[in-house]
Amino acid sequence: GENVEQHPSTLSVQEGDSAVIKCTYSDSASNYFPWYKQELGKRPQLIIDIRSNVGEKKDQRIAVTLNKTAKHFSLHITETQPEDSAVYFCAALGYSSASKIIFGSGTRLSIRP
């Protein structure tokens, strides 16, 4: 079945700097890769997603890149702000996993003032 690995587990960056979180997946049939942000005590919320027919997608300060050959995808946050502090989860979904999204283990991002 699908396996998703996420790194790093914790990340601390200076406000204004960039943050990068990386994930790898095992199922080559995976075709949908969402990223969720979870603030303390809140529900996970989708912040950006990418489908397998696209290599990169950007939404303001957030971008996601996908390398299907290497089976990895990354989240890039530029000009980080205090409100970016949260746990970020990557996920992958593929037909071979019967439309079951598999989540990575999460990255706790802290923005230092």
Add this chain to the structure above:
Amino acid sequence: DARVTQTPRDKVTEMGQEVTMRCQPILGHNTVFWYRQTMMQGLELLAYFRNRAPLDDSGMPKDRFSAEMPDATLATLKIQPSEPRDSAVYFCASALLTSGDTDTQYFGPGTRLTVL
């Protein structure tokens, strides 16, 4: 702004008691997921339904957990008997999955379960 709702938001119970958590998916969504979140295990998929039929419950301890969808507007997760190790936040999520495509999962606010 349609949202997934869950009740109760918090539940404290004693070991051995039955616990029932409820979820109302977004109207029109055909897929419902149950997740458990702990500090140690992250987000674990327990079970999910498509058009009210259970598709996968391999993540769920079968001896004490059960999940059902009595109708399209209600999903339930039951634990009987509950144990302290079941303490976690339980999230429900719903999505509209169509043939050949995928869609976003929307999470409910979660039920924080504490078993003493």
